[in-house]
Amino acid sequence: MSLLSEMNEKALALGIPLSVHLDLTYRCNERCIHCYLDHADHGEMSTAEIEDVLTQLAEAGVFFLTFSGGEVLLRRDFFHLVEHARRRLFNLKIKTNGVMIGDNEARRLRQLGVEQVQLSVYSHRPEVHDAITKLPGSLQRTVEAIRCLRSHGLKVTIANVLMTANSFDNDGVIALANQLGASYTVDPTVTPKIDGSLSPLALRIPGHELHNVFRNPQLVPNVGEFCAAPPPPDKDVMEGYPCSAGHTACYISPYGDVFPCVQFPLPTGNVRRQKFLDIWRHSPQLAEVRAIRTKDLVTCSICAHAGTCTRCPGLAYMEGNMRGPSTADCEKSLQRTGIPGANMSPGMAAIPHILVQIQARA
């Protein structure tokens, strides 16, 4: 087991929130067509409020901290908050579109010991990227920012969300990332808006394109293994918990609301009214999330993919039941392996699990 895995296990056992994602603002200078946020400012936390939250997070044992948004550099106190966080020795990751990052900003981020900067690039073609962000010239500015960040020695990751508007451009973005010395990560998940609107879902790439993404050797190092039929879920899988949301990780909005994850809008408390640790330790909603084991999941517990599915409890919650399936992940499991899940064809998908139970009895 790696030291990082050991740290996760220890944090889980001790109830420590190892990772926190803090959105500093929902305001943004881009208007991405798939974005889930409401960009109006409804009363962001002040500098002093965020400083206090950061102090509380350090005391709670948070190690990995992500500043995101919205566009974080739209906050005038952004570098002050970065410095405040780094003085509390967080491992700090910044998510930004980079259009406000030049040489001075990149140098400052490096001086402050930021671990990594993640920027969204949707296409290597300006006409495609800029049409998604609705900001003319944005690809050029983001690429310039990456060059500045790399020239100061910062680790940079390019995040490539795939949707109908750019689904054929991932190879071009990979080549761009290689050219810039950046890491690359791809995500084919478009989520509902934070207000529950499902309008962005029309941008999700269709199943047959997802099928091709999972078989692209540039994206998947071992396609055979990745796309193999899932092994029958065993007892460890059934007794396991679905993901780290609410267990060792959580999300805080610019208004102080605490959720299990940025994609899991279950209200659990607000740091403007309560101490963070009171919410983390005593929220009934977090207790409910933590109590869920794979065996408790409706449909998913009898699915052949139970042990390998990327099921997102937050997306399931947004579909109406945090113990239910998240259909986007059912689709991913199907396209990855060719085997329908229990949510799609209950009879077929349940067979491997039933077989395991029969074998166990024999």
Add this chain to the structure above:
Amino acid sequence: MGETYIARSSAIAARMIGGEMMIMSAADSTFFTLNEIGTLIWQSADGQTPLSEIVAKRICRDFEVTPEEAARDAGQFVDQLSQHGILLVSDQPIGGAASVLPTP
């Protein structure tokens, strides 16, 4: 032989979790967990206190270890962490707020 001074680098992330100090180097993302004595040395690394004094007044006082053994182990520990940029080492006191962060 001259004194050795050690200071905590600002290019790290660190947190005490379950009685162990977890440290990650921003320079190369190397991850360390420090035991009790390692944590004590790291917390004492203020850039002003000689390593010999940290060993004599903190380690030998609090742990059952001979001064020679403690000095040798502390030297190896400091070498290892300095190679990953987690500790700064000098034969002069190390000053400046930029290089030394408060004890977590």
